Amino acid sequence: MKKKEHILIIGAGLCGSLLALRMGQRGYRVTLVEKRPDLREVDQDAGRSINLALSDRGLRGLRLAGVEEAALALCIPMNGRMIHPAHGEPFLSAYSGRENEYINSVSRPGLNKLLLDAAEELDSVSIIFNHSCESVILENAAATFTNHATGKTVTMKGDILIGADGAGSAVRKSMFQDRQLLFSFSQQWLTHGYKEIEIPAAKNGGYRTYKNALHIWPRGEDMLIALPNLDGSFTVTLFLPYKDSDYCFENLTSAEKVIEYFETEFPDAVSLMPNLIDEFFTHPTGPLGTIKCSPWSSYGKTLLMGDAAHAIVPFYGQGMNASFEDVVVFDAILAENEGQWETIFSKYESVRKKDTDAIADLAVDNFHEMKEHTASALFQQKRKLELEFEREFPKEYHSKYSLVTFNEKISYSQALRQGRAQDKAILNLLDDGSLPKTLSLREKLRLVQKTTQELLHDDAVAQNLK
Amino acid sequence: MKKKEHILIIGAGLCGSLLALRMGQRGYRVTLVEKRPDLREVDQDAGRSINLALSDRGLRGLRLAGVEEAALALCIPMNGRMIHPAHGEPFLSAYSGRENEYINSVSRPGLNKLLLDAAEELDSVSIIFNHSCESVILENAAATFTNHATGKTVTMKGDILIGADGAGSAVRKSMFQDRQLLFSFSQQWLTHGYKEIEIPAAKNGGYRTYKNALHIWPRGEDMLIALPNLDGSFTVTLFLPYKDSDYCFENLTSAEKVIEYFETEFPDAVSLMPNLIDEFFTHPTGPLGTIKCSPWSSYGKTLLMGDAAHAIVPFYGQGMNASFEDVVVFDAILAENEGQWETIFSKYESVRKKDTDAIADLAVDNFHEMKEHTASALFQQKRKLELEFEREFPKEYHSKYSLVTFNEKISYSQALRQGRAQDKAILNLLDDGSLPKTLSLREKLRLVQKTTQELLHDDAVAQNLK
Numbered sequence: 001m002k003k004k005e006h007i008l009i010i011g012a013g014l015c016g017s018l019l020a021l022r023m024g025q026r027g028y029r030v031t032l033v034e035k036r037p038d039l040r041e042v043d044q045d046a047g048r049s050i051n052l053a054l055s056d057r058g059l060r061g062l063r064l065a066g067v068e069e070a071a072l073a074l075c076i077p078m079n080g081r082m083i084h085p086a087h088g089e090p091f092l093s094a095y096s097g098r099e100n101e102y103i104n105s106v107s108r109p110g111l112n113k114l115l116l117d118a119a120e121e122l123d124s125v126s127i128i129f130n131h132s133c134e135s136v137i138l139e140n141a142a143a144t145f146t147n148h149a150t151g152k153t154v155t156m157k158g159d160i161l162i163g164a165d166g167a168g169s170a171v172r173k174s175m176f177q178d179r180q181l182l183f184s185f186s187q188q189w190l191t192h193g194y195k196e197i198e199i200p201a202a203k204n205g206g207y208r209t210y211k212n213a214l215h216i217w218p219r220g221e222d223m224l225i226a227l228p229n230l231d232g233s234f235t236v237t238l239f240l241p242y243k244d245s246d247y248c249f250e251n252l253t254s255a256e257k258v259i260e261y262f263e264t265e266f267p268d269a270v271s272l273m274p275n276l277i278d279e280f281f282t283h284p285t286g287p288l289g290t291i292k293c294s295p296w297s298s299y300g301k302t303l304l305m306g307d308a309a310h311a312i313v314p315f316y317g318q319g320m321n322a323s324f325e326d327v328v329v330f331d332a333i334l335a336e337n338e339g340q341w342e343t344i345f346s347k348y349e350s351v352r353k354k355d356t357d358a359i360a361d362l363a364v365d366n367f368h369e370m371k372e373h374t375a376s377a378l379f380q381q382k383r384k385l386e387l388e389f390e391r392e393f394p395k396e397y398h399s400k401y402s403l404v405t406f407n408e409k410i411s412y413s414q415a416l417r418q419g420r421a422q423d424k425a426i427l428n429l430l431d432d433g434s435l436p437k438t439l440s441l442r443e444k445l446r447l448v449q450k451t452t453q454e455l456l457h458d459d460a461v462a463q464n465l466k
Numbered sequence: 467m468k469k470k471e472h473i474l475i476i477g478a479g480l481c482g483s484l485l486a487l488r489m490g491q492r493g494y495r496v497t498l499v500e501k502r503p504d505l506r507e508v509d510q511d512a513g514r515s516i517n518l519a520l521s522d523r524g525l526r527g528l529r530l531a532g533v534e535e536a537a538l539a540l541c542i543p544m545n546g547r548m549i550h551p552a553h554g555e556p557f558l559s560a561y562s563g564r565e566n567e568y569i570n571s572v573s574r575p576g577l578n579k580l581l582l583d584a585a586e587e588l589d590s591v592s593i594i595f596n597h598s599c600e601s602v603i604l605e606n607a608a609a610t611f612t613n614h615a616t617g618k619t620v621t622m623k624g625d626i627l628i629g630a631d632g633a634g635s636a637v638r639k640s641m642f643q644d645r646q647l648l649f650s651f652s653q654q655w656l657t658h659g660y661k662e663i664e665i666p667a668a669k670n671g672g673y674r675t676y677k678n679a680l681h682i683w684p685r686g687e688d689m690l691i692a693l694p695n696l697d698g699s700f701t702v703t704l705f706l707p708y709k710d711s712d713y714c715f716e717n718l719t720s721a722e723k724v725i726e727y728f729e730t731e732f733p734d735a736v737s738l739m740p741n742l743i744d745e746f747f748t749h750p751t752g753p754l755g756t757i758k759c760s761p762w763s764s765y766g767k768t769l770l771m772g773d774a775a776h777a778i779v780p781f782y783g784q785g786m787n788a789s790f791e792d793v794v795v796f797d798a799i800l801a802e803n804e805g806q807w808e809t810i811f812s813k814y815e816s817v818r819k820k821d822t823d824a825i826a827d828l829a830v831d832n833f834h835e836m837k838e839h840t841a842s843a844l845f846q847q848k849r850k851l852e853l854e855f856e857r858e859f860p861k862e863y864h865s866k867y868s869l870v871t872f873n874e875k876i877s878y879s880q881a882l883r884q885g886r887a888q889d890k891a892i893l894n895l896l897d898d899g900s901l902p903k904t905l906s907l908r909e910k911l912r913l914v915q916k917t918t919q920e921l922l923h924d925d926a927v928a929q930n931l932k
Contacts, residue, residue: 424925
């Protein structure tokens with residue numbers, strides 16, 4: 001049997017670690033290179049996205065590599081959004097009308113450690129930390145790195161090089177600069193930035209607010225969210241415009257102004273965050289961007305995966321899940337085409353890119369939906385009807401959110417097409433008064449399904465030209 | 467009265483020259499800097515887009531600067547597309563059912579010379595050639611240039627700097643590299659490249675094929691077009707995939723193969739191009755890209771305009787027209803806000819960007835429409851019906867093409883919204899059999915208008931969430 005190739009993976013974050021583990025399990029020799037120190041030894045990332053939402057597509061990737069159970073042990077189920085309106089009591093808005101459909105809050109470093117431990121157990125995988133990739137020789141699957149311990153430059157070469165080095169990918173930059181490739185590229189920033197604040201655990205180690213939900217304080221232009229951690233704390237994230245708003249990062253420059261803002265907009269949250277001011281002024285303000293590009297591979301030697309190929313904003317909770325699903329899709333194509341890397345890369349992109357494009361667009365849509373959640377009565381009516389459909393007809397109706405989050409067998413692009421058509425159908429039927437109380441829920445469902453099919457049909461006819 | 471500012475304009479192409487002329491007319495001191503030699507003295511651009519389609523929006527810009535009549539003297543009217551099908555006789559497909567609606571073939575260097583001459587006549591405008599912009603100090607409205615005559619580096623500074631330096635803009639690159647700006651940017655390449663070939667004038671100085679049309683040989687995946695020049699020649703452009711096709715730039719590497727391809731696909735064109743082989747192998751193959759970005763300005767000092775801000779593919783014939791319309795829109799905002807540059811720049815972008823985004827998307831759509839023109843019977847029926855509407859009800863119906871090309875008072879973004887809804891309405895009504903011969907043309911128009919309004923309404927209801 002032909003000896004399997006040596007795979008050089010740049011970036012030992014969530015995607016790179018899972019990929020290294022899976023490629024190692026398949027018998028490839030893997031070298032995994034990370035610019036930062038080993039996060040199992042050195043604490044890092046203070047104030048930057050320390051927890052994430054893990055759902056079905058991500059779990060599928062972990063299952064493939066045999067680490068799903070271990071990951072679930074790190075998870076806190078979140079059954080819905082706990083909405084904290086500007087006026088009135090908080091209320092829980094379920095993610096689904098089906099009880100078994102929920103998402104999980106998980107610690108990014110915790111999950112990363114688990115994946116690194118599992119990969120390191122394999123003889124075929126070696127992991128090198130503290131080496132940052134400076135440039136890539138794309139056609140040779142080789143890269144030069146700076147060793148942060150010695151300050152020296154070293155070159156490493158694989159048979160294949162995979163860039164899983166995140167939104168700021170050095171591998172992607174090398175592809176961008178290669179004029180031969182005609183590299184299509186887009187980076188789109190939201191007008192908002194984000195900042196993380198902590199709700200510490202209660203004195204007894206319990207939770208200071210309801211544990212099993214993703215908390216949201218939607219305020220139209222800005223928004224606060226909070227996800228629970230295993231230690232009783234919550235990680236709170238503020239999403240706020242950089243400028244041109246009554247309150248924005250540009251003008252929240254004094255403790256008084258920050259207090260005024262939080263007391264005005266989020267009074268029930270202020271008392272839960274004792275270190276608000278200190279953290280507000282010491283934690284970094286991060287930008288929120290979407291990155292798309294193509295081609296994902298070059299010269300049959302080098303491939304981009306995860307955020308390096310498709311960074312998305314966090315508002316669908318799908319960034320990590322999409323990256324783990326990348327590994328699942330790639331693994332299946334690899335299994336059928338071993339050794340034919342050019343074919344593997346081109347099949348992978350042709351199958352996968354339309355889906356990562358779709359989740360990128362859905363995530364931006366959801367940013368607007370989340371922060372304006374309470375503003376639209378029509379949206380609330382739609383959401384109520386959808387939950388009734390899901391409860392009464394669990395096999396017949398899935399909301400856009402359910403299609404994206406809980407239906408790993410439906411691709412993101414199908415979920416986008418079907419979900420947007422459903423939303424449009426329901427909103428228009430409600431707006432027309434075509435769903436009166438005199439109709440039974442079954443009759444309403446039939447009408448929504450019929451209208452959805454008509455909308456999809458009309459789009460298909462119009463697009464046949466393209 | 468306060469002395470007016472010194473405007474440093476980078477790029478003396480079509481947009482930069484018209485802008486310099488207009489700003490000079492407004493009394494600003496203008497320095498216009500161009501990297502290439504003066505095209506009035508040195509012939510250049512062999513084999514690269516030497517003619518363009520000038521239509522209403524572009525003419526409006528020229529009118530503003532008082533040079534419309536002079537420009538029209540360089541124009542050849544094109545009343546429609548002369549379609550050369552793979553089988554059967556060529557036929558003329560009018561651009562509009564209204565006789566006064568046509569587009570004009572104009573020489574790029576000819577028009578550029580006219581604008582440079584007019585700008586140079588003003589005392590307030592000075593033009594410097596052979597200086598290529600290397601980098602820009604955005605916050606100072608200053609830039610460094612290499613003087614190609616001496617090889618030396620010089621720095622120039624204005625009160626305001628405007629980058630009209632085209633799709634490869636150096637000013638935009640400086641903005642891309644400024645991390646403070648959170649610069650959103652996208653470059654999207656088509657899978658096709660282009661190459662220009664000449665149909666020379668006939669021996670008597672006449673035209674070898676019908677003069678007053680834009681000729682198209684649509685072949686599904688590839689396409690040939692030809693625009694007439696004043697000297698009796700036509701400039702032919704081949705649009706062909708780079709790779710992965712029976713015939714593509716990657717495999718058209720021998721004279722035999724090129725002849726085989728043209729004889730197979732474009733037999734009636736071959737005899738018109740005596741220097742086909744020579745030109746095919748000596749003229750460059752150009753890429754086709756769309757560029758979008760934001761913000762267009764930085765620090766209230768520096769602005770992008772024309773292709774530097776929004777390069778588009780040529781398939782709507784709107785690249786130059788959009789750039790000239792930029793000058794019209796900018797000029798009106800400038801007139802109302804003189805001296806307040808930050809306000810001028812932000813108003814200009816907020817008014818204009820949605821329109822240049824729209825024409826960029828329309829131009830990509832039209833690429834597919836043009837090359838697949840003959841493939842869809844439904845499209846042919848739609849086009850026939852639209853021409854009847856325009857002929858019978860010239861004030862009541864405008865096709866998407868007419869809205870974009872002949873209706874300067876309707877913005878590109880309105881044209882996109884209305885035009886796409888109309889297309890979708892007609893295609894679905896035709897597909898449903900809802901426009902039978904028993905209906906009068908007036909009844910058909912009413913049905914199309916009603917369905918269009920319904921589609922626009924449904925979209926608006928669904929988008930209220932966003």
